[in-house]
Amino acid sequence: MVAPATAAPAAAAPEPGPASPGPAALPALAPVDWQDVREQLDRDGVALTGPLLSPAQCRELAETFDDDGLFRSTVVMQRYGFGRGTYRYYADPAAVPVLDALRERLYPPLARIANQWAARLGERTFPLTLAELHAECAAAGQHRPTPLVLRYGPGDHACLHQDVYGDLVFPLQATIMLERPGEDFTGGENVFVEQRPRSQSRAIVVRPRLGQALVFPVQHRPVQGSRGYRRHPMRHGTNAVESGRRTTLGVIFHNAR
């Protein structure tokens, strides 16, 4: 179980930013304690940040769900056996300022964690800018943006899955809670299952609050064993919503084929 992070550590210095915060200024993103994220990932396989987005920014993003012009495709999950509920892929994430700022600012610290994992597992490393990652995706035939907004009503849920969209997979992703658990909806917890080689799998349940991000592995994470690091495959999903409306933002960094 991951303890809910509520307040930013007092010692975190604010990042320099524009004097008048516009929608893309993300003043609340500054105090992310990346060392804490790293430690949570190492310990639990999943990390919960402090609030990254203001309630107004969450509302703005949740409202994008109803703007048909913003999306390249819409997936009704029950049609594919993915669960129940609807998600929509943004046609151009850069056209949504809060989303664009969020992924640009999450990517470099996540790439540093990804590269530490790569060293542990003997895997490839990743560039430190999203533009370079996307250039590599394009060279691999992966052109389509993957950030998405998901909406669930009562009974809706997401089956356990991995967000792999091609050969090039950036190993970490984030999900941001855009509504208030306990107020806007009940149920709908984020669920993770970690497969432990030659052992029983472990389930993790997390309840992010409004504006908080969950950071977790797309496919697997390195876990220290007696003879070096081993891969623990992980899948994620969403428990059924009991009441109300639940909207989240999914930020996957690699593009799709």
Ligand SMILES: O=C(O)CCC(=O)C(=O)O
């Ligand atoms: O419903 C959720 O919060 C999980 C969404 C998800 O699968 C994702 O962000 O990749």
Ligand SMILES: [Fe+2]
């Ligand atoms: Fe997902």
